[in-house]
Amino acid sequence: MKLTTDFECGSGIPQELGKHHWRIETVSDRCGYNKYFCFEIDASGDSDVATARIEIWPDPSMGGRSPFMCHFPSPIWHSTRNWQRWSPLRHIWEESVQFHPDHIELTIPVQPGVRMQVASNWPCRYSDLVAWISQIQDRHPGQVAMGTLGMSHGGRDIPVLYIGSGQPRFCVVAGQHPSEHSGVWASRGIVEYLLSNIREARALRETFQVAVIPMLNVDGNVLGRSAVGLQQFEHNNSMDFEGAANGVIPAYTENALLWDWMSNRFPPNLLLHFHGYLGWRTFGDLPADGLYVVPDQKDEAANSPRRKLQQAVLDRFLFESSAHTGHFGEVGDTPPSFLDSEVVKAFGSAVVCCEINAGTTGAAGQFRRGVDAFLAMANAAAIDCADALAELPHPNTEIK
Numbered sequence: 001m002k003l004t005t006d007f008e009c010g011s012g013i014p015q016e017l018g019k020h021h022w023r024i025e026t027v028s029d030r031c032g033y034n035k036y037f038c039f040e041i042d043a044s045g046d047s048d049v050a051t052a053r054i055e056i057w058p059d060p061s062m063g064g065r066s067p068f069m070c071h072f073p074s075p076i077w078h079s080t081r082n083w084q085r086w087s088p089l090r091h092i093w094e095e096s097v098q099f100h101p102d103h104i105e106l107t108i109p110v111q112p113g114v115r116m117q118v119a120s121n122w123p124c125r126y127s128d129l130v131a132w133i134s135q136i137q138d139r140h141p142g143q144v145a146m147g148t149l150g151m152s153h154g155g156r157d158i159p160v161l162y163i164g165s166g167q168p169r170f171c172v173v174a175g176q177h178p179s180e181h182s183g184v185w186a187s188r189g190i191v192e193y194l195l196s197n198i199r200e201a202r203a204l205r206e207t208f209q210v211a212v213i214p215m216l217n218v219d220g221n222v223l224g225r226s227a228v229g230l231q232q233f234e235h236n237n238s239m240d241f242e243g244a245a246n247g248v249i250p251a252y253t254e255n256a257l258l259w260d261w262m263s264n265r266f267p268p269n270l271l272l273h274f275h276g277y278l279g280w281r282t283f284g285d286l287p288a289d290g291l292y293v294v295p296d297q298k299d300e301a302a303n304s305p306r307r308k309l310q311q312a313v314l315d316r317f318l319f320e321s322s323a324h325t326g327h328f329g330e331v332g333d334t335p336p337s338f339l340d341s342e343v344v345k346a347f348g349s350a351v352v353c354c355e356i357n358a359g360t361t362g363a364a365g366q367f368r369r370g371v372d373a374f375l376a377m378a379n380a381a382a383i384d385c386a387d388a389l390a391e392l393p394h395p396n397t398e399i400k
């Protein structure tokens, strides 16, 4: 039996402690994120059933300050079908996962010949995303236009999918923190929904021009990072936008590309921004998806079209999506250096950050929660606030 982590989206440093027994130290980012791990067990050369014991420890370089264990308890996922059809280990082996205060212990019966991927959450690899985009184009010729934000710091293309012929620009962004695969699944759900033959979806294609960036941080995904990519600055890459509305260029390459694209190609009227997390430590009301909005701008009139639209979006979210920040009606504030805050300042958009809890559902659930969030926002704009939407900056006259 072999255990490896050195593949696309793999993460953690393994050390063999004995026969079928490993310790994996997770890899934190310099900015402090430490939550993802992904390894593969290969028993293709074995002739008997064996029990693999794996201890997963937070990155020791953080000296006990790692937030790793805060994300657990939460299901530990596995696939025996080459990255397809993941399920929680405990669905098969109830005793296979133990959460200790400082580490996770896995005890997994492994059949001879099996190759098994195990991860902290259900991953979507960059190569899976690229393959899916190619299928989407084949399945829906002429209905989806492919674009790019440009090349990541590591020279990988960052895809943008454009759908719809309407006026208001609706932007969906996910995958800034690469371990938060739930946002990638949610974005894929939105694209599949919009391209479906469902009557409401067809109507939305005529109402909006939608741009979906399903995976902003493609390098981080490939490297199996928790938050950042190849670049390792001390500050969190999601807090990289301070002053962007006044011309300050974000430090991380992918963030700078995103801001440039928004400024010159697609200033959004609506922005749905996905992040993700795991577990349920402080939440009674599952599925506990997070909801964060930008606090009201001081210089903005209470009855401004943007504020009306923002309130309508919030109302729809509370009743028609699973995003309640774990406690119904408790909406978080987005911090000032977050993308959303500068988008409101620069473009006067209605903006929501939705943090999908990947501990409470698999990929299909994340897929649907993405659609719920999208519909909450789209219906608030198109049905509840059509008058306010018409007063927002006109798309075609605003693009530089």
Ligand SMILES: [Zn+2]
Pocket (backbone or CB within 6 Å): 177, 180, 238, 275, 276
């Ligand atoms: Zn995040």
